[in-house]
Amino acid sequence: MLGEGIAKGLVETARNFFGSYFTKDRLTTVQYPEERLPQFEAARNFPFLVYDGGDWQAGLRCVGCQICEKECPPKCIYIEKSKDKKPDAVGKLQFYPAVFNIDVSVCMSCQICVEVCPFEAIKMDTEFELSTDDRFGGLLWDKAQLAKSNEHYRKIHPTEAAEVDARLAEEKAKVDAKVKAAAENKTTPTSPGAVQPGSGASSTQ
Numbered sequence: 153m154l155g156e157g158i159a160k161g162l163v164e165t166a167r168n169f170f171g172s173y174f175t176k177d178r179l180t181t182v183q184y185p186e187e188r189l190p191q192f193e194a195a196r197n198f199p200f201l202v203y204d205g206g207d208w209q210a211g212l213r214c215v216g217c218q219i220c221e222k223e224c225p226p227k228c229i230y231i232e233k234s235k236d237k238k239p240d241a242v243g244k245l246q247f248y249p250a251v252f253n254i255d256v257s258v259c260m261s262c263q264i265c266v267e268v269c270p271f272e273a274i275k276m277d278t279e280f281e282l283s284t285d286d287r288f289g290g291l292l293w294d295k296a297q298l299a300k301s302n303e304h305y306r307k308i309h310p311t312e313a314a315e316v317d318a319r320l321a322e323e324k325a326k327v328d329a330k331v332k333a334a335a336e337n338k339t340t341p342t343s344p345g346a347v348q349p350g351s352g353a354s355s356t357q
């Protein structure tokens with residue numbers, strides 16, 4: 153029948169419109185900002201720098217390697233590597249970013265910086281209420297603004313953060329085992345008859 157599809161569509165629209173007053177499922181919008189829809193775990197907006205522990209400066213995982221800066225397609229990351237070193241998340245002495253800025257007005261949320269980072273140091277945030285009337289200074293974030301705790305990461309991306317935690321714990325256990333083995337080798341007393349490497353002693357007479 154001519155117009156049957158249009159009539160069916162209008163009936164469906166009317167059902168949803170009037171039904172939304174009685175059934176929550178038919179209401180597809182919420183009263184933002186008082187009400188908010190829960191965010192999807194895979195949601196992403198702009199990057200942040202992850203830190204471990206309670207001190208963001210000491211706990212930043214970033215070692216200032218600048219890989220993300222080189223790989224960022226619109227070149228909106230700016231890093232200056234430190235001259236000195238501090239222990240990283242797994243206890244190895246590493247450089248850190250003396251300066252780490254991201255111009256989020258240029259960032260296209262591609263996540264390439266996250267993919268290329270070998271240190272699990274940069275992740276995508278889900279924060280979206282970022283409007284400002286300062287187009288330049290307000291959207292050029294330094295490392296103090298970019299630093300967010302690992303607890304924050306666990307909260308917004310729990311599955312991904314749990315995998316990263318497990319991987320870092322495994323790496324730390326390997327480093328600790330190596331350090332322990334090296335310390336034990338140093339303190340093990342050598343037996344009187346043992347031949348020391350480089351001592352010049354020969355096993356044959």
Ligand code: SF4
Pocket residue numbers: 213214215216217218219220221231268269270271272273274
């Ligand atoms: S965020 Fe990662 S890739 Fe970028 S400089 Fe820091 S450690 Fe390197």
Ligand code: SF4
Pocket residue numbers: 199223224225226227228229254258259260261262263264265266
């Ligand atoms: S998300 Fe993409 S555009 Fe934004 S800082 Fe990372 S690499 Fe650059």
